[in-house]
Amino acid sequence: MLKQQRVEYIQQKLQTLYPTQPIPLDHKDPYTLLVAVLLSAQCTDERVNQVTPALFELADNPFDMAEQTVEAIKAIIRPCGLSPQKSKAIKILSGMLVERYDGEVPQDMDALEELPGVGHKTASVVMSQAFGVPAFPVDTHIHRLAQRWGLTNGKNVTQTEKDLKRLFPIESWNALHLQIIYYGREYCSARGCDGTVCEICTTCYPNRKHPKKVKKP
Structure with missing residues (x-):
């Protein structure tokens, strides 16, 4: 699967799984x-x-x-x-x-x-x-999944943010960063998947035989 094909598949899959993205932290303003x-x-x-x-x-x-x-x-x-x-x-x-x-x-x-x-x-x-301004916050979980899915070389969270912003359309950023977090928690956690278990990992890399080594931020 070419990178652009992975990008399109990942975005479609995440949108199907998480059509709405409630903010996980309780707040009022x-x-x-x-x-x-x-x-x-x-x-x-x-x-x-x-x-x-x-x-x-x-x-x-x-x-x-x-x-x-x-x-x-x-x-x-x-x-x-x-x-x-x-x-x-x-x-x-x-x-x-x-x-x-x-x-x-x-x-x-x-x-x-x-x-x-x-x-x-x-x-x-x-x-x-809070303000609906397009941004792509990258935490350790998004950093890990972006490497597993071949979207970044994983040097650091700054590079990962730049790579994800370049790959995905700006109007998808706010939803996508939450969707990736939700998916990581549910299907592709640090211990639950090593790059060879969850559906996105196995679809993007069906021939991957060994755990994907990820670089920590």
Whole structure:
């Protein structure tokens, strides 16, 4: 199967499996999504969704969150891991949103990436899921599957993002990044598939005899 054939097949298959793509992190607006995505670093979405109700009961907007102590925030988000860094980032970025943007989350990649605790992937998620701006957030799961499916050479997540953006039409990016995540969790997980098990892997590479070695980001 040529690369373009793989691209078309993968997109069609994922659209059939996941015609709708609910956002996995519970939130009510761009600010609560931003905080939830920040908390999801090295943590499962399920755990974040268990923690955020108590956090947003404490404060669900940057004005109130900026008034909280780091210790109060940390006590709630501890189950998410990295709580010292994340609690400090949440408090500081909330203050920055109040001071710089009147409490609004900016619809701008560069402005988002200037906020503490917000890297390129987090900013991309917020732009795509909160504002509907085309973006292709690449996490370790998408990085792994893109290599298994022969869509990138897997040097790093930056290169993988560039390769996927080049291969798929821009209007599909926001749906596709969620569809790949869902597929990876259900059929092509790190341990459940090694590049020779799931339907997409075996369809794209029917003659693959050995596990596909993937480069970690």
